[in-house]
Amino acid sequence: MTTTVHDPRTIADLVHEVVDGPLPLRITAYDGSSAGPDSAPRAVHIANERAVAYLVTAPGDLGMARAYTAGDLVIEGVHPGNPYDALVDLEGLHFRRPDPRLVLDLARVLGPRNLAPPPPPPQEAMPRWRRVSEGVRHSLRRDSEAIQHHYDVSNRFYEHVLGPSMTYTCAVYPDRDADLDEAQENKYRLVFGKLGLRPGDRLLDIGCGWGGMVRYAARRGVRAVGVTLSAEQARWARDAIEREGLGGLASVRHADYRSVTESGFDAISSIGITEHIGVRNYPAYFRWMLQHVTEGGLVLNHCITRPDNRPRRVGAFIDRYVFPDGELTGAGRIITAMQDNGFEVLHAENLREHYALTLEGWGDNLVSQWDACVAEVGEGTAKVWGLYLAGSRRGFERNVVQLHQVLATRLDGSRRPRTPLRPWWTP
Missing domain, CATH: 3.40.50.150 (Vaccinia Virus protein VP39)
Structure with missing residues (x-):
């Protein structure tokens, strides 16, 4: 019986899998891989495995905000006080729902432990009022x-x-x-x-x-x-x-x-x-x-x-x-x-x-x-x-x-x- 060995996939490969349509800006990653147009005036750098874990465990604006706030997702070509131009670029970014095969590929690249939700940045600390029942909102x-x-x-x-x-x-x-x-x-x-x-x-x-x-x-x-x-x-x-x-x-x-x-x-x-x-x-x-x-x-x-x-x-x-x-x-x-x-x-x-x-x-x-x-x-x-x-x-x-x-x-x-x-x- 022959066992098929899957070559490890790059972060850029995985980005292509989840993005629907062409990338509106350049994506670079900590493993040296990249995706998107070379001529793009701006790039998003995925700096480490925690950035991927943030993005995977909280898809959408919350995961991106966590990774960006923590310094794990770096927007190059804009001032951190005004990432307006990058946000305009990202309006053209649409994601597909990852299928089970992609989840397995993520687990191979990152390791299963890194797919657990990382602790959020301290700016998202869950204060006491977050744990209070919905019935007393606006007390x-x-x-x-x-x-x-x-x-x-x-x-x-x-x-x-x-x-x-x-x-x-x-x-x-x-x-x-x-x-x-x-x-x-x-x-x-x-x-x-x-x-x-x-x-x-x-x-x-x-x-x-x-x-x-x-x-x-x-x-x-x-x-x-x-x-x-x-x-x-x-x-x-x-x-x-x-x-x-x-x-x-x-x-x-x-x-x-x-x-x-x-x-x-x-x-x-x-x-x-x-x-x-x-x-x-x-x-x-x-x-x-x-x-x-x-x-x-x-x-x-x-x-x-x-x-x-x-x-x-x-x-x-x-x-x-x-x-x-x-x-x-x-x-x-x-x-x-x-x-x-x-x-x-x-x-x-x-x-x-x-x-x-x-x-x-x-x-x-x-x-x-x-x-x-x-x-x-x-x-x-x-x-x-x-x-x-x-x-x-x-x-x-x-x-x-x-x-x-x-x-x-x-x-x-x-x-x-x-x-x-x-x-x-x-x-």
């Missing part, structure tokens, strides 16, 4: 810990990436030549105008971040209160309020919005917080707003949306590395929830292209401040941010995600809304 404690996972990275790091505005939400560009800080200031101007704010009014800003909207309003004579679940954000915002001498009008609390006992606000802004609320909690969220804004008062909800209203899970990379427990839906569902819970919706607009430009600006800042960012948070975390900013930018460019501002009023017929018949912010 006070779990929301607080999820927010801290992302926003309490380091105020200094955020200063490097966000720039002087310290604003971590979509800017509104007056024109394509405007810089990031000008566009962020213009966003606050737009929100202030839509809410019809006047000196002496009372504003509540939910999820206030580093207090940008609160301080913008206070500079114009509005009494503004902000709330954030991030202790680092609250500390930075309070220091900024004190530096600017706005303590008589502005305040920021390290608290959940549900702890706010005051009511009768003339306006409420919700800028970049609805993504963390949970779609099933929209009715309660908007009812809470209705109970805390005065009759005739205005509410502006600004958040990332989807181009449709169908239920869909957030990608594994975003969920585990960036926004734990985050949820997105379409503007239609948000508007419906506002209308069904007592608001009259006055205006809605999609700022999708503005968010792509905003993310490009943050990515440029990350690259220009790369050494300082790595010194502050470590190379792995800085690489996660580069991947996240570049991937999100591409998502907005391709209309995978959008950004909507929805303006609504609490109106029962006894008072006129605060906005004029023809809003002044329109052309």
